[in-house]
Amino acid sequence: DVQLSNRVNSIKPSPTLAVTNRAAVLRAEGKDIIGLGAGEPDFDTPEHIKAAATKAIQDGFTKYTAVDGTPALKQAIIAKFERENGFTYEANQILVSSGGKQSFFNLSLALLNPGDEVVIPAPYWVSYPDMVLVAEGKPVIITTTQEQRFKITPEQLDAAITDKTRLVVLNSPSNPSGVAYTLEELKALGEVLKKYPNVLVATDDMYEHILFTGQPFVNILNACPELYERTIVLNGVSKAYSMTGWRIGYAAGPAKLIGAMKKIQSQSTSNPNSIAQVAAQAALDGPQDCIEMMVNAFKQRHDYVVKSLNEIEGVNCIEADGTFYAFPSFHQVIESRPEFEDDIALAEFLLQEAGVALVPGSAFGAPGNMRLSFATSLSVLEAAIERIKAALEK
Numbered sequence: 204d205v206q207l208s209n210r211v212n213s214i215k216p217s218p219t220l221a222v223t224n225r226a227a228v229l230r231a232e233g234k235d236i237i238g239l240g241a242g243e244p245d246f247d248t249p250e251h252i253k254a255a256a257t258k259a260i261q262d263g264f265t266k267y268t269a270v271d272g273t274p275a276l277k278q279a280i281i282a283k284f285e286r287e288n289g290f291t292y293e294a295n296q297i298l299v300s301s302g303g304k305q306s307f308f309n310l311s312l313a314l315l316n317p318g319d320e321v322v323i324p325a326p327y328w329v330s331y332p333d334m335v336l337v338a339e340g341k342p343v344i345i346t347t348t349q350e351q352r353f354k355i356t357p358e359q360l361d362a363a364i365t366d367k368t369r370l371v372v373l374n375s376p377s378n379p380s381g382v383a384y385t386l387e388e389l390k391a392l393g394e395v396l397k398k399y400p401n402v403l404v405a406t407d408d409m410y411e412h413i414l415f416t417g418q419p420f421v422n423i424l425n426a427c428p429e430l431y432e433r434t435i436v437l438n439g440v441s442k443a444y445s446m447t448g449w450r451i452g453y454a455a456g457p458a459k460l461i462g463a464m465k466k467i468q469s470q471s472t473s474n475p476n477s478i479a480q481v482a483a484q485a486a487l488d489g490p491q492d493c494i495e496m497m498v499n500a501f502k503q504r505h506d507y508v509v510k511s512l513n514e515i516e517g518v519n520c521i522e523a524d525g526t527f528y529a530f531p532s533f534h535q536v537i538e539s540r541p542e543f544e545d546d547i548a549l550a551e552f553l554l555q556e557a558g559v560a561l562v563p564g565s566a567f568g569a570p571g572n573m574r575l576s577f578a579t580s581l582s583v584l585e586a587a588i589e590r591i592k593a594a595l596e597k
């Protein structure tokens with residue numbers, strides 16, 4: 204029997220990928236399953252991006268690149284930050300990685316010593332706590348309620364920070380809640396952070412472009428530019444350009460920290476895929492109207508999903524500000540029916556009885572809610588919600 208490390212025993216496989224796999228297994232058995240678990244846009248990668256990659260292959264751009272990304276892609280990222288966010292970076296402040304997931308992984312390994320605390324607001328992206336655990340850090344979870352729109356208050360943030368805190372993670376718009384912080388709210392959080400000069404902030408802006416509010420995207424640096432020296436901005440092309448399979452994410456921040464993250468990457472995966480880097484450059488430098496087309500579709504589906512979920516007895520869903528997720532509360536359903544012990548039992552019931560795969564909120568640190576991805580066509584969403592309704596009313 205192989206003895207495994209404490210490190211690997213301290214973490215669990217990604218629950219969102221697990222739901223997707225479970226749906227695939229049931230489907231292979233011949234069951235008719237609608238998968239609303241996946242965290243990726245259903246659109247194809249735009250043509251001009253694919254064309255750039257095809258050309259890169261033909262041009263023989265198929266060898267190692269610089270560990271931290273090609274100079275051309277890094278320039279495209281620097282230009283993106285200037286153009287869209289008003290932030291200025293030098294090339295040594297940028298690290299390109301194999302997806303946003305690796306960016307956060309590098310950050311955890313480069314920053315944390317055993318026992319260092321990382322403040323993570325729940326509901327959170329499933330990977331933050333586990334990646335902190337891999338780095339032997341300690342996730343400190345702030346819980347929120349639907350009444351507060353799943354957003355932390357300055358008082359909650361202040362109470363969570365200790366002298367062991369190294370990092371605070373913000374993700375807006377949020378996976379899974381879909382809510383985004385306003386500039387005012389971020390200013391108030393920034394006031395708290397200013398009191399703790401040793402605490403770094405990671406802002407995960409992966410869903411920056413998938414925003415329905417009509418307001419411009421803002422993050423903690425827009426609200427509080429004084430935090431520039433200790434903020435790390437995480438972003439990538441996966442969600443905005445429907446490029447999840449290409450695996451390109453990037454981080455920007457203090458040169459010393461970025462250099463340390465690069466060192467970790469240099470001894471693990473080296474450079475991200477050379478062809479995907481060319482594609483990512485085409486995405487960032489090219490026409491941006493492909494984003495608008497996708498966001499319009501997500502908004503239309505969002506409106507349908509929220510309205511129709513709220514028509515199911517015992518289900519309560521707030522409007523999201525962005526992303527392609529709804530995060531309805533099933534608390535009343537679970538509390539009123541003894542056969543459902545918790546959201547995991549309910550998710551299993553919906554998978555078996557309705558043939559619909561949703562991710563239970565407990566995976567995101569918010570038990571009693573469920574994440575429904577609406578990155579699929581309206582007709583599939585209609586069928587799924589009909590089935591959920593029928594199964595619960597049976």
Ligand code: PLP
Nearest residue numbers: 242302303304328378409439441
């Ligand atoms: N951050 C958030 C909030 C996400 O939801 C995801 C993907 O699900 C990522 C980062 C990582 O994206 P990727 O590694 O596919 O670039």
